[in-house]
Amino acid sequence: MSTASVLDLIEAYRSGVLSPVEVVSDALERVDRQDATLRAFLHVSGDAALTSARASEARWRSASAGPLEGVPIAHKDILATVDAPTTGHSRLLDGWRSDRDATAVARLRAAGAVSIGKTNLSEFACGSMDLRGIPRNPWGSGIYAGGSSGGSATAVAAGLVPATTGTDTAGSIRVPASFCGLVGVKPTWGLVSNDGVVPLSWSMDTVGPLAWSVRDAAYLLSLMAEPDVYRRHATGASLAAIVPAVDGNADGLRVGVPVDHFFDGLAAPVEAAVRRALAALEADGAELVDVRLPLAGHLAAAGSVLVMSEGYAVHEASLARSAEAYGSRTRRRLVAGGAYDVRDVHRARAVAAAWRAAFDRALARVDVIVTPTLPLTAFSVERQEHDPPDTSWGTRHANLAGTPAVTLPCGLDPNGLPIGLQVFAPRFGERMALHAARCLERVIGFSERPTLEARV
Amino acid sequence: MTRSDEAAPASVALPVPLSGAEREEAERIVRSTRLALADAFERLGGDAAPRVPAYAVYEASAS
Numbered sequence: 001m002s003t004a005s006v007l008d009l010i011e012a013y014r015s016g017v018l019s020p021v022e023v024v025s026d027a028l029e030r031v032d033r034q035d036a037t038l039r040a041f042l043h044v045s046g047d048a049a050l051t052s053a054r055a056s057e058a059r060w061r062s063a064s065a066g067p068l069e070g071v072p073i074a075h076k077d078i079l080a081t082v083d084a085p086t087t088g089h090s091r092l093l094d095g096w097r098s099d100r101d102a103t104a105v106a107r108l109r110a111a112g113a114v115s116i117g118k119t120n121l122s123e124f125a126c127g128s129m130d131l132r133g134i135p136r137n138p139w140g141s142g143i144y145a146g147g148s149s150g151g152s153a154t155a156v157a158a159g160l161v162p163a164t165t166g167t168d169t170a171g172s173i174r175v176p177a178s179f180c181g182l183v184g185v186k187p188t189w190g191l192v193s194n195d196g197v198v199p200l201s202w203s204m205d206t207v208g209p210l211a212w213s214v215r216d217a218a219y220l221l222s223l224m225a226e227p228d229v230y231r232r233h234a235t236g237a238s239l240a241a242i243v244p245a246v247d248g249n250a251d252g253l254r255v256g257v258p259v260d261h262f263f264d265g266l267a268a269p270v271e272a273a274v275r276r277a278l279a280a281l282e283a284d285g286a287e288l289v290d291v292r293l294p295l296a297g298h299l300a301a302a303g304s305v306l307v308m309s310e311g312y313a314v315h316e317a318s319l320a321r322s323a324e325a326y327g328s329r330t331r332r333r334l335v336a337g338g339a340y341d342v343r344d345v346h347r348a349r350a351v352a353a354a355w356r357a358a359f360d361r362a363l364a365r366v367d368v369i370v371t372p373t374l375p376l377t378a379f380s381v382e383r384q385e386h387d388p389p390d391t392s393w394g395t396r397h398a399n400l401a402g403t404p405a406v407t408l409p410c411g412l413d414p415n416g417l418p419i420g421l422q423v424f425a426p427r428f429g430e431r432m433a434l435h436a437a438r439c440l441e442r443v444i445g446f447s448e449r450p451t452l453e454a455r456v
Numbered sequence: 457m458t459r460s461d462e463a464a465p466a467s468v469a470l471p472v473p474l475s476g477a478e479r480e481e482a483e484r485i486v487r488s489t490r491l492a493l494a495d496a497f498e499r500l501g502g503d504a505a506p507r508v509p510a511y512a513v514y515e516a517s518a519s
Contacts, residue, residue: 298499301492304485312471319472332478336485338471344490347497354500 002030002159003449006216009071009162013060020060020070024053024114027072031116031160039135040154041074044117048083052114059112068223069112074164076152077118078125079105079207080196084115088198089123089131091325092318102196104165104207104224111223116161120151125167125200126311127330134381137180138450139417144384146176146391152210153180157450163211163220167197169204170303171373171395174407177210178420179378181409181448183217183437184210186395188233188427189402191225201310204399214408214438218246221430233428245431246438251285253436256366259290261297262394266375273411273419274372280443281370291362291369295355296397302355303396305348308337352400359401363426368436373407373420394422404430406437409446418448 004012004023012018028046035041049072056070080086080098087093101109109115120135122128125148129135135150137143138158145154149166153176156164166173168186177184185208192207199205209220222239230239257263257278263271282288312319312334315326319338323331340348363369373394383389398405403424410421421440425433468483 295496295499298492298496301489301496304489305493316471323472323474328478331472332474332482332485335470335472335474336482336489339468339482339486340489344493347493350500351493351496 002026003212004162005213006068006071006162006211006219010068013065013070020053020056020114021050023070024049024072024116027116027161034158034160037136038138038154038158038160039120039133040151040158040160041117042077042087042089042120042132042151043084045084045115049114049116056112056114066110066112068108071113071163072116072161073108073113074117074119074152074155074161075105075115076121076149076164076166078121078167078198079165080198081105081115081118084118086118086198088125089121089129090327090330091131092322093198098196100196102207103193105196107224108165108220119149119155119164122148122150123327123330124198124311124315125169125172126308126333128327130327134384136381137378139181139378140415142381143378143417144179144381146179146378148172149210150176153177153182153184156180156182156210156212159449163209163216165207165224166210168206168208168395168399169201169307170392170399173208173210174373174395174405174420174422175391178373178407178409179418181418181446181450182210182212183214183406183408183441184208185217185221185430185434186398186405187221187225187430188404191229191404191428191430192221193226199314201307203310204307206399214246214406214434214441215243217406218243218434221434230428234431237431242431242434246434248435248439249285250281250436250439250443253281253286253368253439254289254366255281255286255436256289256291256362256369258293258296258369258371260293262293262371264297266372267377267413269411269413270372270375270377270419274421277410277421277440277444278370281440284439284443286439289366291366293358293362295351295358299351299355299396299400300390300392302348302351303392303400305340305344306352306400308333309340309345310337312338355397356401359397359403360426363403363424367425367432368429369424370436370440371422371424373422377413377415377417377419398424401427403427404433406433408437408441410440410444411446412448
């Protein structure tokens, strides 16, 4: 059960091989047994989850099951949920309960998903992890799971739940998904509603799924996203069409491969795995096309100014009243965000606008652009605490442009740590991004899972 | 005034008082970000460059 995919579970429920109460009980038992070490969860909704599971079983028996009926899901603790506190991993929101679900949560709940709890994250998606500690990567002892949706990634990679939700403002779904060997989707900005999400950056926050497979991630995205928004912007297509469209071969797929930034300074195993994947995709029928993106390596500052100045605006009043209640890293990052002046923001917006135009031009020449997700694999928790590298190195590009991006695993490094590959597509090009990701997933054939010994 | 001076003034005005190592780190973040931002902005042509007009995005999408 712990390695069953979302779609596997639905089929098992339909055939009667498994029941929601069995699966949810098993998930809760594994969380109880393993999470003291993993630190994936901030809150576990034991009784509420079992009540939901029993209701799901009744709906399966009465042939009124929804598309996600009885599947255990956990939500990043920055999305409001009615059946669990929403804390943002911060003392400031300790014990706060929303009277309604975030829209993305509500959509999954209406589809029948059983929420088993709230996952660990960097405070307010940008800072410290002081209260519960840093989530552990199930692929190695003492290894960082990534952030800010680290708990969401750990929960899936450890086999606690088959899928989770996360948020991505500069890579916060894709980085932990890459570090933990998962598929993670950052959708087009605005495709999945941000209503009910504690904001960091209004102009770049997105909500998306983390799962083991591209099909699972596509299925969840089709249920989380706003159907009218997709229909208006994706030439009349429906969200449901995303799921079958991911299959098929790569014949005629035009894949842009950047010659700037994304292949500079890669760890040798990362470059080797990504190049192998691209070669396999080409053998499957894709056409690889060089694309120039000279601004790609010069966006970190613009991204920081825009995200953190918007984040400061969200927290300005709280910082004035209760700065001491924030974690140290959160406090200094947000306060730095408030120090940027009009000229800084003007320059950052100019750089972001130029990048957006350049990225759109590049994406107009191909179907997708494929890059490594990160130049390295996961590192130690100690390094994350004292000297973290720039993990938005390969991911901020889609946030600044508002475009979708999918990460998927393409191999393991010599230490057994996952390597991530990323697919970029134009805005509202989720169908193409997921199709290309599925082609890559098929030709790569990644099926490894962390061992039990590495998990605890 | 050099571009470096203009981009990274000696003092950084933090909106919330911080002390010790936190203040130094926040100031360091702002200074280094401003330097990198000035470099990126200059790559576009700086203040002399025309801003990207909105229609260019749509033209790029149609090409």
